[in-house]
Amino acid sequence: MSETNVAATKPQISDISLSRRDRLAMAALMFSIALAVLDTAIANTALPSIAAGLNTTPAASVWIINAYQLAAVATLLPFAALGSVAGHRRVYLLGLILFTFASAACSFSGSLETLTASRILQGIGASAIMSVNTALIAMIYPSKILGRGLGLNALVVGIGFAVGPTLASVVLSFGPWPWLFAINVPIGVLALAFAFSNLPKSDTSGHKFDATAAILTAIAFAALIFGLGEAAQSASPYRTVPALAIFLIVTTVLVRYEANSAAPMLPIDLLKRPMFALSALTAFCAFAAQGLAFVSLPFYLEHSLGMSETTTGFVMTPWSAVVAIMAPIAGRLCDRYPSGILGGIGLACLAAGMALLSIAPAGASLGMIEICMVVCGAGFGFFQSPNQKALMSSAPKTRSGGASGVIATARLIGQATGAALVAFSFGIAGEHGPTLALLLGAVFAAVGCVASASRLLTR
Structure with a gap:
């Protein structure tokens, strides 16, 4: 066969397309990542209204944001490691179910304590989603057009940040703050409906999940986010410095502990x-x-x-x-x-x-x-x-x-x-x-x- 004919039969990037099942799987991923992004943007915007509704101080209400961020960052790498062991699909579905349940719990919260606890669960659910989201996109899209999938993901994230504050204002103009979390529930259920039957199954690594490494990782990154959060609020060095010191010490211990690991969590x-x-x-x-x-x-x-x-x-x-x-x-x-x-x-x-x-x-x-x-x-x-x-x-x-x-x-x-x-x-x-x-x-x-x-x- 001539070089011209070979070139003519070779598929071009523009000719590569996704199957219907892959498109539905991507829809599920985009719904879930939109939930995680919108939830962050909406909560930040609505914080004064939530604080007023719960009769709490602005300083105390900051934990509604901090609890979510701390839980999310502390568990990201452990969930990523769990995805390699148990399968990215399973971790994603676990995270989406937890996030949807926690959103309902947030909408029924009547005190700062219950809302903060629900936000921790939300952060853990969002962490499970985000930790394997990109890996799942890489499974759905062929490597030659992976950029398209990542571009679509970035598009959804950008739109989420852009419309989040406006959406929060619109919702609050029609109803109380619990509605901000309640709207996550039907979207989460829709994403689950698409995900269960369409998300691809991934190969597992064959390694065992290291619970000790997971605990050390969670402690290290929780300390880091707490320290950075306290610094951002101009807190006393007596709270910021010890937190950052814990991060450095635990990270050092973690690196030494995983020195001979074939797939270290860090x-x-x-x-x-x-x-x-x-x-x-x-x-x-x-x-x-x-x-x-x-x-x-x-x-x-x-x-x-x-x-x-x-x-x-x-x-x-x-x-x-x-x-x-x-x-x-x-x-x-x-x-x-x-x-x-x-x-x-x-x-x-x-x-x-x-x-x-x-x-x-x-x-x-x-x-x-x-x-x-x-x-x-x-x-x-x-x-x-x-x-x-x-x-x-x-x-x-x-x-x-x-x-x-x-x-x-x-x-x-x-x-x-x-x-x-x-x-x-x-x-x-x-x-x-x-x-x-x-x-x-x-x-x-x-x-x-x-x-x-x-x-x-x-x-």
């Missing part, structure tokens, strides 16, 4: 791979920059630039909206071009946009600020899908669960680090804290850009 084996390590660093830097921006921008826009609360909300919306637009575009491009180039371009745009925001004069026009937001959103959206593909493709298939867990862990820890650094910025710069935070965000994005571009030199 994926040191994957981080020894230069491509994977650079991709993980890129993700952490990008999400730290995003965390710095999202926490500091309301203060910056209202206090430094003199905007109203309503105007601030409209000005910040383009960031998430453009992320949602760019994510599927970047997902298709990363099936053709190196992730190092795409991620580098995206984070260079993010760094430039945040730097421009930080030096905007007090009389800056609304149009100029909106352009900076669009540049930031486009840059972040351009980075996300290619970087996720680089993380998944640089890990062996037997370690896809660990790689999937790292993606979610890097996102949550990066965002928590960014929020903590905003508090640090206020502590050392006072009223100029938001400006310093935006500059720090630009620095993180620039470091991420360098890390991304460095992958071009790595095999």
